[in-house]
Amino acid sequence: MNKLPIGTFINMASVLLGGSLGLLLQQAFSAPMQEIVFQAIGLGTLAIGIQMSIKIPDGYLLAIIFSLIAGGLIGVGIDLEGLIDNMGDFMKAQLGSSDERFSEGLIAAFLLFCMGSLTILASIEEGMHGKRELIKVKSLLDGISSIAFTATYGVGVMVVVLPMLIYQGGLTILSRQARMLAKPPVVQSLSSTGGMLIVGIGINMLGLGDINLEALLPSIVIIVAYAWFKENWLRRMR
Numbered sequence: 001m002n003k004l005p006i007g008t009f010i011n012m013a014s015v016l017l018g019g020s021l022g023l024l025l026q027q028a029f030s031a032p033m034q035e036i037v038f039q040a041i042g043l044g045t046l047a048i049g050i051q052m053s054i055k056i057p058d059g060y061l062l063a064i065i066f067s068l069i070a071g072g073l074i075g076v077g078i079d080l081e082g083l084i085d086n087m088g089d090f091m092k093a094q095l096g097s098s099d100e101r102f103s104e105g106l107i108a109a110f111l112l113f114c115m116g117s118l119t120i121l122a123s124i125e126e127g128m129h130g131k132r133e134l135i136k137v138k139s140l141l142d143g144i145s146s147i148a149f150t151a152t153y154g155v156g157v158m159v160v161v162l163p164m165l166i167y168q169g170g171l172t173i174l175s176r177q178a179r180m181l182a183k184p185p186v187v188q189s190l191s192s193t194g195g196m197l198i199v200g201i202g203i204n205m206l207g208l209g210d211i212n213l214e215a216l217l218p219s220i221v222i223i224v225a226y227a228w229f230k231e232n233w234l235r236r237m238r
Contacts, residue, residue, distance in 0.1 A: 005169035007126045007135030012161040014143030015113065019158035022150025029151065038152050038205060045112075046202030052116065052195025057188040063226050064193050064219075071219025072212070081214040088156065097155050105153025107213055108201050109160035112149070113142045114167055115194025115220065117187045123168050124182050127175025152205075186227040193223045 029037065056064060075081070088103030099105070113119070122134035150157040197219075200211040 005123070005126070005165075005172035007122065007132045007139070008165060008169040008172060010132070011113075011135060011139040011142060011168065012164060014139040015109075015146045015161055015164070016158055018143035018146035019150040019155070022147040022152075022157070023155065025147065025151040026154065034152075037148070041148050041152050042202050042205030044148075044202075045108075045205060046199060048112070049195045049198030049200070049202055053192050053199060055188055055195075056192045057185040057227075060185065060189050060192070060223075060227070064189060064196070064223055067193060067219040067223040067226065068196065068216060071222050072216050074218045075212070075215030080217060081212055084214045091156075091159055095155060095159075099154030099156055101153045102156035102159075103214075104204075105149065105156030106159050107217075108153060109146070109149060109157040110163055111194055111197050111201065111213075112145060113160055114164055115190065115197070117191040119168055120171060120182060120187050120190070123171035124175045124179050127172040128179065183227075183231050185231050186224060189223050189227040190220065193220055 026034070084107065085103050088106060091097075091106075092099065092102050118134065118138050122138050125131050125134055146157055197213055197216055200209075200213050200216070203209045204211055204213070
C-alpha cells in the first residue's frame with residue numbers, strides 16, 4: 001500500500017489556495033472592514049475552541065489543567081515564545097513578508113488545522129487503509145477557513161503547511177505505530193487541550209486578554225503522553 005501522505009498534500013494545497021484568496025481579500029478590505037472581519041473571526045474562533053474544549057473525556061479534566069500549567073512553565077522556562085518569534089522573523093525574511101502577525105497567524109493556523117481529532121483519525125485512516133474520505137473533508141474545511149484567517153493574519157497562516165507536512169504526514173507514514181493515538185481518550189484529550197488554546201486565540205483576537213499561547217504549546221505533548229500512558233500501561237497492570 002502506498003504510504004505517501006497524498007491526503008496531506010491535498011490538504012496543503014487547499015490551505016495554499018484558500019490562503020491565496022485570503023491575501024487578495026486582505027488587499028481589497030479597507031481598515032474598518034479588516035477590523036470587523038477580525039472581530040467576526042475572533043468570535044468564530046472562540047466558538048470553535050469552546051466546542052472542542054468541552055469534549056473532555058471522563059477523568060481527564062485535572063490532567064488537562066495540570067498539562068496547561070506544566071506546559072506553560074516549560075514554555076516560559078525555555079522562552080518558547082522568543083524561539084518561535086525568531087523562527088517567524090527568519091521565515092518572514094525568506095518570504096520577504098512584513099506581516100506583524102506572522103508568528104501569531106502561524107500558531108493560530110497550526111492549532112486550528114492540526115490539533116483537532118479529525119487530523120489524527122484522517123491521517124491514520126489513510127495510512128492504514130488507504131482511504132482519503134476524511135482527509136478530503138478536512139482539506140475542504142481547512143481551505144475555507146484559511147481564506148478568512150489569511151485575510152486576517154496574513155501569509156503566516158499559509159506557512160502552516162510546513163508543520164502540517166511533518167505532523168500530519170508523519171502520522172500517515174507511521175500510521176501503524178501512531179494508531180495507539182487513535183484511542184478515544186487520547187484523541188479527545190488532545191482535542192480538548194487544543195480547544196482551550198484555540199479559546200485563547202479568540203480571547204486575544206477580541207482584545208479580552210493577552211494569553212501567551214506560544215508558551216502553552218508544550219501542554220499538548222504533556223497531555224498526549226499522559227493519556228497514552230494511562231490508556232496503554234496502567235490498564236495493563238490491572
